Amino acid sequence: MYDVIVIGGGVIGGAVMRELTKYRLRVCLVEKEDDVAMGASKANSGIVHAGFDAPEGTNKAKFNVLGNRMMEGYAAELGVKFARIGSLVLAFSEEDMRLLSVLEARGVRNGVEGLSVIGQAELRAMEPNVSRNAVGALYAPTGGIVCPYELTIAAIGNAMDNGADLYTGFEAASITKANGVFTVKAASGKEVQGKLIINCAGLGAGHVAALAGDDGIKIGARIGEYILLDRESGGFVRHTLFTTPTKKGKGILVSPTVDGNILLGPTAEEAEEGNTDTTAAGMAAVTASAARMCENVPLFNTITSFAGVRAYSHDRHDFIIEESAAVEGLIHIAGIESPGLTSAPAIAKFAVEELVSKHLPLRKNENFSGRRAPDAFFKQLSAEEKNELIARDPAYGRIVCRCEQITEGEIVRAVHENPPACNIDAVKRRTRAGMGRCQGGFCQPSVAEIIARETGIPLEQVTKSGKASRLLMGRSK
Amino acid sequence: MMKTEYDIIIIGGGPAGLAAAVAAYDGGARDIVILEREARTGGILNQCIHNGFGLTRFKESLSGPEYAARFEAEVQKRGIETLLETTVLSLTAEKKVTAISPTHGVFVLQAKAVVLAMGCRERSRGALNIAGSRPAGIYSAGTAQKYVNIKGYLPGKEVVILGSGDIGLIMARRMTLEGAKVHAVCEIMPYSSGLRRNIVQCLDDFGIPLYLNHTITKIEGKDRVTGVVVSRVDENKRPIPGTEIHFDCDTVLFSVGLIPENELTKAAGIALSGGTRGAVVYQNRETEAEGIFACGNVLQVHDLVDFVSEEAEIAGRAAAQYIARGPHQRDTVEVTNGQNVSYVLPQKLDKNIAGDVKLFFRVRQTMRDCTITVSCGETVLVSRKKRVVTPGEMETVLLSQEKISSGNGQITVTVKENG
Numbered sequence: 001m002y003d004v005i006v007i008g009g010g011v012i013g014g015a016v017m018r019e020l021t022k023y024r025l026r027v028c029l030v031e032k033e034d035d036v037a038m039g040a041s042k043a044n045s046g047i048v049h050a051g052f053d054a055p056e057g058t059n060k061a062k063f064n065v066l067g068n069r070m071m072e073g074y075a076a077e078l079g080v081k082f083a084r085i086g087s088l089v090l091a092f093s094e095e096d097m098r099l100l101s102v103l104e105a106r107g108v109r110n111g112v113e114g115l116s117v118i119g120q121a122e123l124r125a126m127e128p129n130v131s132r133n134a135v136g137a138l139y140a141p142t143g144g145i146v147c148p149y150e151l152t153i154a155a156i157g158n159a160m161d162n163g164a165d166l167y168t169g170f171e172a173a174s175i176t177k178a179n180g181v182f183t184v185k186a187a188s189g190k191e192v193q194g195k196l197i198i199n200c201a202g203l204g205a206g207h208v209a210a211l212a213g214d215d216g217i218k219i220g221a222r223i224g225e226y227i228l229l230d231r232e233s234g235g236f237v238r239h240t241l242f243t244t245p246t247k248k249g250k251g252i253l254v255s256p257t258v259d260g261n262i263l264l265g266p267t268a269e270e271a272e273e274g275n276t277d278t279t280a281a282g283m284a285a286v287t288a289s290a291a292r293m294c295e296n297v298p299l300f301n302t303i304t305s306f307a308g309v310r311a312y313s314h315d316r317h318d319f320i321i322e323e324s325a326a327v328e329g330l331i332h333i334a335g336i337e338s339p340g341l342t343s344a345p346a347i348a349k350f351a352v353e354e355l356v357s358k359h360l361p362l363r364k365n366e367n368f369s370g371r372r373a374p375d376a377f378f379k380q381l382s383a384e385e386k387n388e389l390i391a392r393d394p395a396y397g398r399i400v401c402r403c404e405q406i407t408e409g410e411i412v413r414a415v416h417e418n419p420p421a422c423n424i425d426a427v428k429r430r431t432r433a434g435m436g437r438c439q440g441g442f443c444q445p446s447v448a449e450i451i452a453r454e455t456g457i458p459l460e461q462v463t464k465s466g467k468a469s470r471l472l473m474g475r476s477k
Numbered sequence: 478m479m480k481t482e483y484d485i486i487i488i489g490g491g492p493a494g495l496a497a498a499v500a501a502y503d504g505g506a507r508d509i510v511i512l513e514r515e516a517r518t519g520g521i522l523n524q525c526i527h528n529g530f531g532l533t534r535f536k537e538s539l540s541g542p543e544y545a546a547r548f549e550a551e552v553q554k555r556g557i558e559t560l561l562e563t564t565v566l567s568l569t570a571e572k573k574v575t576a577i578s579p580t581h582g583v584f585v586l587q588a589k590a591v592v593l594a595m596g597c598r599e600r601s602r603g604a605l606n607i608a609g610s611r612p613a614g615i616y617s618a619g620t621a622q623k624y625v626n627i628k629g630y631l632p633g634k635e636v637v638i639l640g641s642g643d644i645g646l647i648m649a650r651r652m653t654l655e656g657a658k659v660h661a662v663c664e665i666m667p668y669s670s671g672l673r674r675n676i677v678q679c680l681d682d683f684g685i686p687l688y689l690n691h692t693i694t695k696i697e698g699k700d701r702v703t704g705v706v707v708s709r710v711d712e713n714k715r716p717i718p719g720t721e722i723h724f725d726c727d728t729v730l731f732s733v734g735l736i737p738e739n740e741l742t743k744a745a746g747i748a749l750s751g752g753t754r755g756a757v758v759y760q761n762r763e764t765e766a767e768g769i770f771a772c773g774n775v776l777q778v779h780d781l782v783d784f785v786s787e788e789a790e791i792a793g794r795a796a797a798q799y800i801a802r803g804p805h806q807r808d809t810v811e812v813t814n815g816q817n818v819s820y821v822l823p824q825k826l827d828k829n830i831a832g833d834v835k836l837f838f839r840v841r842q843t844m845r846d847c848t849i850t851v852s853c854g855e856t857v858l859v860s861r862k863k864r865v866v867t868p869g870e871m872e873t874v875l876l877s878q879e880k881i882s883s884g885n886g887q888i889t890v891t892v893k894e895n896g
């Protein structure tokens with residue numbers, strides 16, 4: 001019997017799960033996929049927004065600014081890469097310049113620090129490859145970048161290290177409540193019981209609410225497509241570049257990632273719930289927009305394209321962070337579209353301190369340790385440290401992924417560490433093996449073998465990303 | 478203590494590295510080491526179990542491993558040192574090599590000369606921006622080859638192949654022999670980039686259709702590939718609406734080009750050629766960084782391993798000579814690609830290096846009844862007629878030492894159709 005059941009292993013569920021382990025509570029998280037960070041938290045822009053987009057007084061504005069302030073410490077504790085590189089909203093006309101002043105004023109009201117509108121000369125000095133047509137920009141020095149799936153995985157891993165349980169492949173299919181205790185049943189028949197439920201199910205949040213008897217959460221899906229450029233083009237831009245926002249959102253951006261790639265995107269189109277297909281039209285829109293923002297975008301250095309889906313609130317157009325009016329003990333954190341990644345640590349703190357506390361006493365967990373060693377730690381070691389490690393475990397001397405220079409030791413560790421990586425993409429998200437320019441062409445067979453060996457399954461059962469995504473179809477003759 | 482200084486360090490123990498090592502030894506060098514990241518030498522040949530290697534060099538048809546074994550035996554006979562499971566992490570223009578291995582950890586070696594022989598990698602699906610989903614069942618042809626030939630597993634049963642590069646063609650046959658059904662090979666260009674003999678022996682003989690001027694425009698499937706949409710393209714390579722063909726399949730293989738793996742080269746600050754995507758070299762395969770040589774597929778993507786070996790021998794001999802005599806004064810002539818030619822290698826000729834020089838080049842499109850011309854300004858140095866030239870097959874033309882020294886200024890290679 002758990003005190004709290006968190007449903008959904010995204011960046012929000014992960015942050016909430018970890019926050020809960022700071023107290024003497026029995027906590028579990030259920031996730032329908034075979035790994036965590038498989039929803040919106042896997043494929044998004046990874047921008048830690050400054051906080052000038054959302055109107056004053058909204059949850060989005062409040063948690064964005066708070067989250068932005070917390071993110072540096074949060075990421076550092078969890079050993080996740082974060083960089084406060086600053087962001088620039090580009091203006092291409094007088095009309096745009098006026099809009100920048102509106103954004104600036106809104107930002108100031110929201111509590112964003114350091115905003116300034118800059119002219120063309122300064123902009124070009126900051127971004128040599130910016131379009132000649134850009135006449136100015138809103139500079140936000142507090143804008144940053146973080147790796148969203150690393151942040152999710154690290155938070156959940158840290159929560160597990162602090163005693164919380166994770167159930168993957170657990171799709172909440174029925175929720176019942178009797179004598180103040182919820183029973184959440186998975187399609188597989190497995191079940192967990194707990195006093196509170198925190199609904200962090202992203203696109204599935206409306207469905208989960210309905211399962212528990214609350215029909216009030218209406219979630220829409222909006223897809224965003226991206227193109228990722230090789231690290232060779234790293235430095236093409238130094239800040240996150242936005243265009244002025246439209247009704248559909250913050251528009252397409254051009255930004256460095258924490259891993260040194262350049263990211264272009266996202267589009268914003270209504271989508272079916274689970275569909276993350278990229279489209280020719282979407283990629284054309286991304287390239288056209290990037291070409292409008294920058295000179296000579298190095299598209300020849302494209303290494304992959306992908307898409308993510310935002311879950312937004314149909315009727316309220318803001319983050320929903322509250323206890324259900326219909327079902328006592330059911331807490332919703334729903335409609336968490338952008339800036340949800342940025343807001344995650346602040347939302348989690350609020351949800352636990354203000355909402356969970358109404359039902360359960362928050363007694364400090366004296367054994368809580370919030371620190372976690374980074375997954376991809378090896379490269380950062382000195383030669384001496386590396387050699388000490390290799391002497392103890394020679395697998396750290398064997399490079400498996402040549403593009404990203406990832407060793408067998410790191411992959412073995414990812415397979416065994418919390419939360420365990422049990423497929424190719426899960427290993428990739430933790431170690432970056434297969435993330436580079438050859439996209440796993442060389443290392444995938446070796447990674448598959450390591451997974452099979454370490455988890456004791458036949459090679460044929462190794463999957464790309466869980467469920468039915470088998471890599472192989474039998475023995476060759 | 479580990480030995481940390483060598484006369485010659487060869488990076489890569491594939492066919493290029495092995496041949497370079499043997500040639501360097503035979504050229505008088507003794508203090509040589511080959512660094513190879515895999516647990517054995519032979520490189521990509523190890524997974525090429527089909528025949529057809531060595532026809533030019535040994536006048537017999539060998540499998541990949543057999544071809545490699547001949548050079549491995551030569552390396553062994555000469556007692557040339559090889560460090561296996563050793564990945565080079567970085568290289569500097571001063572020839573400092575940092576590497577890592579399970580037995581030695583991270584270590585630094587200093588060389589007097591370096592031969593780059595890292596080979597190439599396949600272009601991935603990601604580079605093509607093909608719309609659709611990202612399920613399991615999408616492989617580069619080489620990855621599929623590794624699964625089948627080395628690991629002993631079948632990556633899929635119903636297959637569509639994009640790109641008609643040689644590995645794709647070979648895998649069309651291999652997968653068919655393994656009991657899979659290859660529904661189509663799609664090629665966006667109007668011609669195949671593979672060898673003629675592979676089209677006949679790997680597609681025609683098995684009744685596998687080759688769709689020229691076609692590309693995959695969508696990949697379908699959530700967990701595993703369930704199908705693809707293939708469209709015809711116009712002369713600008715844009716899909717033509719209304720020409721879509723749907724194939725049910727569980728696997729898509731990509732054979733859309735090879736890219737020399739020059740990360741180390743670039744990091745060392747060595748100039749690369751846009752045409753080959755390998756280092757700019759002189760006829761002795763020395764790069765613009767003195768004492769650093771390059772050969773094989775890291776320098777230019779060859780059609781046949783026989784040519785890789787030949788090129789590696791040039792580099793190996795030159796490295797030995799460099800060790801024996803040190804650097805020399807250069808007298809440089811540039812070589813460029815003219816009309817219809819996409820690149821020429823070497824990009825530079827040094828008049829102070831004795832001997833005739835074979836120029837390697839590729840044409841931009843298929844041409845019939847044409848003339849290959851090597852000229853220097855208005856002067857024609859060599860002119861040769863050829864029945865057919867295609868981008869898929871590397872061309873060569875021999876330039877005598879006499880012609881090289883007679884010319885003054887840039888040398889250009891052009892190909893024109895007669896009449």
Ligand SMILES: Cc1cc2nc3c(=O)[nH]c(=O)nc-3n(C[C@H](O)[C@H](O)[C@H](O)COP(=O)(O)OP(=O)(O)OC[C@H]3O[C@@H](n4cnc5c(N)ncnc54)[C@H](O)[C@@H]3O)c2cc1C
Nearest residue numbers: 008010012032039040041045047172202204224340341342
């Ligand atoms: C294209 C795009 C760009 C974005 N850019 C940014 C940005 O730059 N900065 C920023 O701050 N934010 C950004 N966001 C927003 C941010 O990604 C989201 O706010 C955040 O990831 C939401 O996290 P989550 O945990 O709520 O949702 P998710 O990550 O989607 O997690 C929900 C989880 O619940 C699971 N689940 C669903 N139903 C069930 C069930 N019945 N049982 C068990 N598990 C279930 C799902 O499998 C999933 O893992 C972007 C979003 C998108 C899509």
